[in-house]
Amino acid sequence: MPRLASCDNTRYGISAESGIATFRDAQTGLWQDFGPKDLASPEGWLADSDLVWGWYRWRAALVRRSEPNAGHCAVAQWQQRAQVDIATQNVDDLHERAGSAVLAHVHGSLFEPYCSECGVRAELDDPDILDDILDDDILIDADQRVPPPDCPRCGGLIRPGAVWFGESLPEQEWEAAENAVRAADLVLVVGTSGVVYPFAGLPAVARSAGATVVEINPVETEVSDMADHRWRTTAAVGLPLLVAQL
Template sequence: MKRLVILSGAGISAESGIATFRDSNGLWEGHDVMAVASPEGWHKDKALVLDFYNKRRQACILAQPNAAHIQLANLEKEYDVTIITQNVDDLHERAGSSKVIHLHGELFKSQSTQDPRLVYQMDHWELNLGDTCEKGSQLRPFIVWFGEQVPMMDPAIEATENADIFAVVGTSLLVYPAAGLLNYTTRDIPKFVIDIKVPVVPPVKNLITIQDTASSGIAEMIRQLRLRKI
């Protein structure tokens, strides 16, 4: 099977009603991004940050995978598919994708503030002050905030370097280091960029741009792959 690697962003979850990370005025759901997505914001007001992510979990529980998620999951019948996602929701997994690399963390996991190696799967939506790890320290959202290292970047680079086909779906390619993954692709493989507003990308060989929603754009990508018998 050929290796198909997808880099997915907020645009793919937007079709499920999940709010995109931030809008044009730098706010996320009415909050200053740095207040709810930075270590400084966490230290300043833990209750605010915990409440913010609690609401994100509630919204995610109500959301359902859309046609874009389902099409990518179904492609596992034809390709060895790896999803590298900038999204923290679990919609790829719920659609049936079996190999998902979360670059920016996972909404339904919590992490020890004392020992970052202690990560816990959450079986509910709520995380509050006083919820502690086995060592007694406060639990925080398992989210990669601004200014923090991206621990899953190395596996993402490895998957990208080994890809036979690479696609970027629903991301502005403005957030690094994820935006740099396109530079790790092999020169001769087909590379798709799918978005309602196709981002500016460096000139690369075999680049195919599709200006459309994630679900319609993925359907067009699949049509092209089959037409070319790739």
């Protein structure tokens, strides 16, 4: 039962080859004057929710303009032929758009906003929320602040679905990811720097449970010593070659 753990924590993550900037890369250019906690923390949200919503709205628009790359497509093909569980740090939807079912978005998703007050998941068929998140024509300036939609249930503000600094991972997603690597025969660690915990601890969990761990990354990382095999290539190059041999 092969399981795939994918993440986009460095410039070599699987979605980077679709042109999607990682969180820190996305703070360059128009948004270089803002610190990580201005844009991705409960404190930043309380201080300026319009700024935070506008920035995530911009990120969602960039994702919607991007397409799954060969790495995403290879995983989707593999999943049609074998039991492949995908646990990802990515907050985009490129795995799904390539045709994969994702077991766990452990750092949340740009496309699963929820109420900051009552916690109820927003329905994307609500026209106000849908227009805010899925509008492909969004163009945002550096200092543009966009008021978040109101929760139709309690009137609170709808917040982005990504996990922020200082927040716990969604319990159900994390348990699913951890259980998958414990049960796996093979775990691929694709594109991660291995510095963001607890996700970075999954290769060690897999090794202790008896799985073979393979790292696909063009550079040495903090989890390289946990891998049984290390392949110095990118996801969009390596994954199609791997799946073609199966």
